[in-house]
Amino acid sequence: MVSRPLVNRTSFKDCSVSASSSNDDSDEEKRLSEKFAVHRRLVPLVSQNEDVIFLNAASAPPSNLIVHEAITRYSAEALYEPYPYTKWRKTREEARLLIARCINAETPETIAFTRDTTEGLGGFIRAMPFQPGDNVVVVDSEHPNQVYGWLALRAAGLHVRQVPTIPDFEKTGQITAIDAETLRPYVDKHTRAVGISSVSFDSGQLNDVAGICAAFRPRGIHVLADVSQHVGIARLDVQALGVSAAAFTLHKGLNCPTGIGALYISPAAFAQLGDPVPPIVNMAGVRNIREDLVVDGGRKVEWFPDARRFEHQNMSLVGVAAAEAFTRFYLEVLGPEDVEAHLYYLTELLKSECERLGVGVLGPRERSRCAPHICVLDLEPGRWGVHLRGTSGVRFTVNRLGIRVSFGFFNSIDDVKRFIRVLESGVAKGLRVQ
CATH class of the missing domain: 3.90.1150.10 (Aspartate Aminotransferase, domain 1)
Structure with a gap:
């Protein structure tokens, strides 16, 4: 249906x-x-x-029974098939394609599977170049997993500017959506990124991410969006939003078990990053790895030229199986x-x-x-x-x-x-x- x-x-x-x-x-x-x-x-x-x-x-x-069936099938394959990994890797690529469709990403290769939202946010945060004295802008009610990711870079000279919105709520009792005008007084020539949730996890407002991107991306400022409360819940078009990157878990709107998430990086933002080295290097991110898995230290490392360089070999394949099943159900049935x-x-x-x-x-x-x-x-x-x-x-x-x-x-x-x-x-x- x-x-x-x-x-x-x-x-x-x-x-x-x-x-x-x-x-x-x-x-x-x-x-x-x-x-x-x-x-x-x-x-x-x-x-x-x-x-x-x-x-x-x-x-x-x-x-739900869609996810239950996918996990049961995965378990049966693990029990009875001598080498199910070929099938599981095919499922992984089908899931990648479906997730890309779900958020209208340019290509499936702009998607990397992660452990959770935090790993996706952290991968982009650690890959973004900055100089001591540069700053990033977040609101004071932003999800802790994004804020702490930026705060961890203060020792390297990154300034984290928290836009005060909580005092306004305490004074007026009103919660307003975040837009470019909310952030503009805190953005200057040293701002390298804005971190924002498309949907606030605690108050539920739908922030104007498209307007924020339109205002600041042309200035070379990255916009890193947490879309965990958006994917699988409402229509989402990352290209229309214009974000640099978006991280999300799959255990909320896409109903998967915990332990599986995704990171989207736009091709334009990836090019702007230069040649980013993942904060945790895994052989899954290396395009020219030898078949015998022997590493030649004198050979240049060729990373995948997209988000896949942030991926790990031993991801949660059972989570991926659940993601493939429910995302397909979400797109084609629900x-x-x-x-x-x-x-x-x-x-x-x-x-x-x-x-x-x-x-x-x-x-x-x-x-x-x-x-x-x-x-x-x-x-x-x-x-x-x-x-x-x-x-x-x-x-x-x-x-x-x-x-x-x-x-x-x-x-x-x-x-x-x-x-x-x-x-x-x-x-x-x-x-x-x-």
């Missing part, structure tokens, strides 16, 4: 649309609900367990457009119901500045956390802002309704809403 193209639609809350448009929206929402109700059956934790309301996909979604629309529908429904209850929802209101899958509720984590974790069986994340709930393809309107009933019961018990 191949998903139909997404029908253009407005928010279901927009009462200014015509009756015909409203009917079209209702039909589209019904189609999406029915479609994903079928695919929900692939996730036994939620489809076979009425005691669980799983709203924590942004941390790690429950596994459909990126439909996943994105389905998730937006769920978050908009939740926001509408929270507004009715007087529960604040943090973050931008415009769809163009919101992630499809994340809502942060302005609820006191202590008492509300106890209530939600109690008999209701809600799975969520507590962070610095409040209660973060996040949806996956397997979630349903009924999940939202059940969660709202849990919130209603908390309000009835006297728990305070912000």
Whole structure:
């Protein structure tokens, strides 16, 4: 089954649309609900367990039968085939092609498989040339794995400029998406890179990465994007964004086991890096390695002329098998457009119901500045956390802002309704809403 193209639609809350448009929206929402109700059956934790309301996909979604089958097949090949590596390497290249399609990379060779987002970020960070006194710019709410990667280079003379956004939130209670104007006062002639997440992991805003790239890439400033909360959740086009590089794990939107991620480096950025030496050298990155694996120290090392020079030979091949299976399923069955629309529908429904209850929802209101899958509720984590974790069986994340709930393809309107009933019961018990 191949998903139909997404029908253009407005928010279901927009009462200014015509009756015909409203009917079209209702039909589209019904189609999406029915479609994903079928695919929900692939996730036994939620489809076979009425005691669980799983709203924590942004941390790690429950596994599914697509991935389970791929891992089972991999295990059987390991058990019964004398040399399965030839098949596994073919699967690796098929997965590379699918990941490239998923983010609209120029070629599969712009993709290197990594252990996780951190390894991908670190590979690019360590490969980027700079001089003592140069600087990089990040926001103060950026994911720690990116920030610490840059901070580790301070001893070599790199200055890390953290743009203060948290004080503005504490003063105004408003969370805004990061754009070029947010960063511009901190960028100067010594800036070598901007590090930014396309979707913020804690607040869920959709940052204007394309605008940041348009402003700073022509000045030779790299833009390193963490797209872990974007891949497999919403449509992503790295060429349209214009990033130098993007790193991401495959265990979130692409539902793989932990231990497998990817690094994309654009051809233009790779050329700008010069001839980067990977921070950890592995023979998988060497193009002219001898078949007998004897290293001739007098022979020039020829690296792969693309992201593959950052790859390791003994990557998680079982993770790659899972990635090949689920990414294909995501692209050809679920459909990126439909996943994105389905998730937006769920978050908009939740926001509408929270507004009715007087529960604040943090973050931008415009769809163009919101992630499809994340809502942060302005609820006191202590008492509300106890209530939600109690008999209701809600799975969520507590962070610095409040209660973060996040949806996956397997979630349903009924999940939202059940969660709202849990919130209603908390309000009835006297728990305070912000």
